[in-house]
Amino acid sequence: MSKIQNRSLYLEVADRVRELIEQGELAPGERISEKALCERFGVSRTPLREALKVLASEGLVELLTNRGARVMRLTVKMVKDTYDLMAALEGLSGELACQNISDEEIEAICRLHEEMLRHYQERNLMPYFRINQQIHESILAASGNEVLQEMYSNLSQRVKRVRYSKKMTDSFWRQAVQDHENMISALKARDGKRLGQILREHLCNKLEVASIAGMIEDDEELSVVNS
Amino acid sequence: MSKIQNRSLYLEVADRVRELIEQGELAPGERISEKALCERFGVSRTPLREALKVLASEGLVELLTNRGARVMRLTVKMVKDTYDLMAALEGLSGELACQNISDEEIEAICRLHEEMLRHYQERNLMPYFRINQQIHESILAASGNEVLQEMYSNLSQRVKRVRYSKKMTDSFWRQAVQDHENMISALKARDGKRLGQILREHLCNKLEVASIAGMIEDDEELSVVNS
DNA sequence: GAAATGAATATTGAATTCATAATATTTTTT
């Protein structure tokens, strides 16, 4: 028996548009034609416009009155600000996780960590990133704070487009792995303060931003590199 | 010459509904009748429904497919989680503010602080809260991080309804004022780490939640006390 | 030839209409 259809059309549409933006098929700053998207998705303008309003309040799209919608342009400052925020949220997630996490969850994270280390040793960047992200998400989940998770994933979504436009130098990479070693140790000790501290200072995110910042001017629009 | 009208109807409507929720005129869990609100505002269903979608993604309203909208119910856990988050964001705002704040801005905050002290000495609760909030907002603004400000004000909006349902005991109040003294000193010294720390631990918010939590069960719905 | 004006076109904003799902009411049955 297939899932009962109980999702509204505007939610589907929002998902699809979100994908298009993430994939870069709709480029930053590009005008979003209601007509074109309606035809593409085979829906009327009503649910599409509702979806655009949702995406706007998620910060993925900007709506100009009487002038339609554009894909939100990312500036270096915005990305930098967003990562500062995400770092603070991760810090909080670490503190909370240490209070709430179960032994089983810790073990699961340790296993992910081991797996990540293997990818690091073999210098497999993409699998490394995938597991890396899973670790951070696991800690976030272990925090037990759903509002935090919701906020974090929104922020993460906003900057997803620039995520893969980075080159990881070897020394940065080594540092990141070291940070992770420390994280695991703090987590095992359930030392919330320390884990929070490590996560806040964990350079990974900030570095990639810095590397981008080197490429273009400060309040310049950010060009998105597709994978 | 008055400002040319360039705001969309759905934005106006969203503002008005937000007010109704904040004021408690629309109670938590209450069903929102599209028809009733349309008549009240004199608009058609289209802009109203768009507004509801925005409010839903702000977390003020929940939409049940085919079953209309309800004012989001707050549970003690949600409020607790939200305050934890806000504390972390305030901490970040303190750290960033110390990096960016101008001498003039510091002076303005000091003046607010003096004013707040006067209200404290005279035990004028509401004016005290008003200035208190202005101080926190000023620090937030001085952080220069607009994404942070946006997130914070969203979170703050969500829990505004329970804001006034607190009783401030004298010892808590004294502690809060002491925290503020320390904040000012850290700010003057531009000691970001310390200011961040103080703000994160600043009990004000957490206390009021704790006091509420004492009143009702943990995942119970929160009853809102109107002023 | 460039800038400015005005008509034509296209696009968005909002109201209305139509279809469908949920709720309330009445009727039937036991």
Add this chain to the structure above:
DNA sequence: AAAAAATATTATGAATTCAATATTCATTTC
């Protein structure tokens, strides 16, 4: 009279229509 079924009513979801606003393009003026 209570429970169940059938019907009617209402409310929501989505498409369509109408109106207002921008944009484009041709024409005029300097």
